[in-house]
Amino acid sequence: MPAHDVLIIGAGLAGQRAALAAALEGASVAIMSKVHPVRSHSVAAAGGINAAISVDDDWHSHAYDTVKGSDFLGDQDAIEIMCSEAPHEVMHLEHIGVTFHRNEKGELDLRAFGGASVKRTAYVADITGQAILHVLYEQLMKHHGRVERYEEWFTTSLVQDADGRCCGVVARNVRSGSMETFRAKNVILACGGAGQVYRPTTNALIVTGDGIAQAYRVGAPLMDMEMVQYHPTTLVENGLLITEGARGEGAVLLNSEGERFMEKYAPNKMELASRDVVSRAEQTEILEGRGVGADGSGIYLDITKVPRKRTLEALREIVNIGKDFAGVDITREPIMIRPGQHYIMGGVKTDVNGATSIEGLYAAGEVACVSVHGGNRLGANSLLDTLIFGRRAGEHAAKRALSIPMPDASDAQLHADVAMIDEILARERTGRRISEIKDELGDTMNQYVAVYRDQEGLQKAHEVIGRLKQEAQRAYIDDRGTVFNQDVLGAIELGYMLDCAEAIVVAAIERKESRGAQFRTDFPERNDEEWLKHIVISPNGDGPQVGYSPVTMTQWQPEERKY
Amino acid sequence: MADTHRPPEEFTLRMLRYDPESGEAPYWDEHTITLEPHRSVLEGILQARARFDGSIGIRCSCRAAICGSCGVRINGEPGLACHTHLDHARDSATDGVIEIEPMGNMPVIKDLIVDMDAVHWKKVQRVTPWLIAKQPVPEREYLASHESMVDITQTMACIQCGACVSDCLAMEVDPGFIGPAALAKAYRFVGDPRDAEHDARLRDLAHDPQGIYDCTHCFKCVEACPKDVNPMGQIMRLRRIAGSDFKIVDKNNGERHEAAFTTLVRDHGLLWEAELLPRSYGGNSRWGKFSPRAGKELISSLPAILKALARGKVTAMGALKPHKIPKRDLESVRSIYDRIEGREERYELNLYVTGHDEEEPTAAAGAGSAGSAPTTTSTEGSPG
Numbered sequence: 001m002p003a004h005d006v007l008i009i010g011a012g013l014a015g016q017r018a019a020l021a022a023a024l025e026g027a028s029v030a031i032m033s034k035v036h037p038v039r040s041h042s043v044a045a046a047g048g049i050n051a052a053i054s055v056d057d058d059w060h061s062h063a064y065d066t067v068k069g070s071d072f073l074g075d076q077d078a079i080e081i082m083c084s085e086a087p088h089e090v091m092h093l094e095h096i097g098v099t100f101h102r103n104e105k106g107e108l109d110l111r112a113f114g115g116a117s118v119k120r121t122a123y124v125a126d127i128t129g130q131a132i133l134h135v136l137y138e139q140l141m142k143h144h145g146r147v148e149r150y151e152e153w154f155t156t157s158l159v160q161d162a163d164g165r166c167c168g169v170v171a172r173n174v175r176s177g178s179m180e181t182f183r184a185k186n187v188i189l190a191c192g193g194a195g196q197v198y199r200p201t202t203n204a205l206i207v208t209g210d211g212i213a214q215a216y217r218v219g220a221p222l223m224d225m226e227m228v229q230y231h232p233t234t235l236v237e238n239g240l241l242i243t244e245g246a247r248g249e250g251a252v253l254l255n256s257e258g259e260r261f262m263e264k265y266a267p268n269k270m271e272l273a274s275r276d277v278v279s280r281a282e283q284t285e286i287l288e289g290r291g292v293g294a295d296g297s298g299i300y301l302d303i304t305k306v307p308r309k310r311t312l313e314a315l316r317e318i319v320n321i322g323k324d325f326a327g328v329d330i331t332r333e334p335i336m337i338r339p340g341q342h343y344i345m346g347g348v349k350t351d352v353n354g355a356t357s358i359e360g361l362y363a364a365g366e367v368a369c370v371s372v373h374g375g376n377r378l379g380a381n382s383l384l385d386t387l388i389f390g391r392r393a394g395e396h397a398a399k400r401a402l403s404i405p406m407p408d409a410s411d412a413q414l415h416a417d418v419a420m421i422d423e424i425l426a427r428e429r430t431g432r433r434i435s436e437i438k439d440e441l442g443d444t445m446n447q448y449v450a451v452y453r454d455q456e457g458l459q460k461a462h463e464v465i466g467r468l469k470q471e472a473q474r475a476y477i478d479d480r481g482t483v484f485n486q487d488v489l490g491a492i493e494l495g496y497m498l499d500c501a502e503a504i505v506v507a508a509i510e511r512k513e514s515r516g517a518q519f520r521t522d523f524p525e526r527n528d529e530e531w532l533k534h535i536v537i538s539p540n541g542d543g544p545q546v547g548y549s550p551v552t553m554t555q556w557q558p559e560e561r562k563y
Numbered sequence: 564m565a566d567t568h569r570p571p572e573e574f575t576l577r578m579l580r581y582d583p584e585s586g587e588a589p590y591w592d593e594h595t596i597t598l599e600p601h602r603s604v605l606e607g608i609l610q611a612r613a614r615f616d617g618s619i620g621i622r623c624s625c626r627a628a629i630c631g632s633c634g635v636r637i638n639g640e641p642g643l644a645c646h647t648h649l650d651h652a653r654d655s656a657t658d659g660v661i662e663i664e665p666m667g668n669m670p671v672i673k674d675l676i677v678d679m680d681a682v683h684w685k686k687v688q689r690v691t692p693w694l695i696a697k698q699p700v701p702e703r704e705y706l707a708s709h710e711s712m713v714d715i716t717q718t719m720a721c722i723q724c725g726a727c728v729s730d731c732l733a734m735e736v737d738p739g740f741i742g743p744a745a746l747a748k749a750y751r752f753v754g755d756p757r758d759a760e761h762d763a764r765l766r767d768l769a770h771d772p773q774g775i776y777d778c779t780h781c782f783k784c785v786e787a788c789p790k791d792v793n794p795m796g797q798i799m800r801l802r803r804i805a806g807s808d809f810k811i812v813d814k815n816n817g818e819r820h821e822a823a824f825t826t827l828v829r830d831h832g833l834l835w836e837a838e839l840l841p842r843s844y845g846g847n848s849r850w851g852k853f854s855p856r857a858g859k860e861l862i863s864s865l866p867a868i869l870k871a872l873a874r875g876k877v878t879a880m881g882a883l884k885p886h887k888i889p890k891r892d893l894e895s896v897r898s899i900y901d902r903i904e905g906r907e908e909r910y911e912l913n914l915y916v917t918g919h920d921e922e923e924p925t926a927a928a929g930a931g932s933a934g935s936a937p938t939t940t941s942t943e944g945s946p947g
Binding site for chain 1: 583632674692700701705707
């Protein structure tokens, strides 16, 4: 049975950064991912990474913007760590080879981004996530002797010892179908969010809440799960992301009357207000009949204001997306967008070192909730989150490994997981197809747990999820093979997604106020007196149990939020 | 606005399936799906998988041509399934049925899934694919020009999908060729002003018989690349930098071959085929053929020379005398050389970074009504 000091699940930015940090501390490290690392969804992060590196910027300003962006739900101690360590991290990335674009002095150039009081977003055209991810993978190739890579291995369960400590995982080799127990002194979950719970979503097909559900199932509490970000600019056609960098470069939003409607909602920051504010504004315009397109469900994003050469150089990817997926040349005409599911602020509750409440289990990146994003994440803070807390988790786990022996992990969970997969393979073709259940889940979430929510809709979503959970037990698959059986993995992922969806809806029902990404039409005001606290969801027998956790405040008291 | 609300249509997909556990040979499998014509082939495959057969194997994730998972061949041409419209694919099909196969030059694992580790990633690992940073490392960022960073962003934009590897003709003949994707990755470091080992990298790739001079200049990778990385262009840039800037005379005669080629065309207006090989081996002058090195190589090339003579590609007279072209034409050819060589800096074609702020002649018609006017965004560019 393989054994490692630190075993990282997920090989996006958080996972790779954790692996490199842990290896540097001298630990024996392995990184496991259900896809090849460069396919991880971090690759789709476009616009950039925030850091107060400019001489006229200060990390306190970055931290304040983040606190305000979070609608004061973010934990300020964690935000201070993230923002104060950001400049060093960005310089580290630069030193290992990220091709950040430069200003005329040859220093890192910075672009404007939503919710930021100054330009502080370093970028590589509009492929920043890809550039950083590929450079980290270059480092993994360089350090191949120090970091073992299990590429295309699908984790099915976390393994616990008799005392409840996490001591490894069970995983399936996607390519061969073989299953194995991996022992580890520490497991770091870095396997991303749960965007596929929604349809449409900007998130990749692999983003199915695996880590959130796996941690939850072994008793780790989830936090801020009701906070689901709708990105203001996703393609009407198919939900693909149009980077916020477009607005950062000067693009504007127009309604059917050709009006730059953000004047009404955020007169100071306009299109560069925080994402929850802009998405709500767009949705209001659409609901009030000022949307564009055949069914009035879109908004125009007009990038023609940006000089063409600049667009081709700095927004190259969305030029291609417009051309390839909407048939629009964005340098010549506006493109139709609308708010679409993009990010889950919530996740597995961790401390500032990535440690969860389960000993030996860490989480970092979108799978985790530190919470630095609170009610709403600022654009270009997610890459930063993954890197800062990925590194911290890697370092912390590596140090912890020095002082403890390699735990024993039994094969009990392995046998259970093999039986679980055999059961799915053996199902009669009588129930529904996996894909049908997944689609109904996504449509339900997008209808009732979106930009605007109310009790009735949330209740309905809750009921649907309950029924889908039953149906998923009997859902059948076609592929009975072992080699690259993506069908059976899809059935397991569906289970993860349903767990995440349930936690999201239960938390959204619980929070009877409007804050950040959660807007309740039946409770339209923010209510600091009762709800300036995190909602924590823990597993309790059959269903989720709701609890609370205080918000950590250091320097900034809640105030009215205006952009 | 482009008309984006087109009604769904039926499309038939014919996929090459392979089940390694069955012991059977690959077979064709057809499904008819219903989608709007501008949807992608990947969405078509996913619909077939969701509705009819969950066992169809294809790697896919982002749906937006950024993760690089879904490289396949569509109607025989390599590309991303998520980056190809159904209607375009149908138009390029021979019988109206969209044919989808796994990529080439890599072993098939199952259906449309190939073993990229065995070929692609091994080659990437071969080019020392990480920055060897100049020392000392500065406290803040390395100062670098905007242009240099934008320049290497073109190769940074490679998503490692393998489409170029799939149809590399040189790799088909010589599987050991480092290949377009990995060499483009190599340029990413050679073009990076922060890297300390440009010379060693170039020497390594020039002297490796399966390195930069193994490319046969066929343009397949340029066509295949869904991200405009232009791998062959990067290989040519590596050659120019190795030969012109670092004066690396490689043991494969690659540098001399290029020098001989350009000299012969400059001197005679047309290539003098019979002089090309001797000079490539012996040195770039009329005395090249008398070099002992050339003699040795000529003997080993004798079968090729005899074949060329037998097929009339070279005549005995032609071997003795160069082609003749009118003096005016020869002067025109030389003026091209003078102009290009007279530049202070070598122009490098980089499709990623170019584009002018120029207005098109029809711009007065107004942006809003430009609807269906075809515009090129990727090919207009800096002078090459």
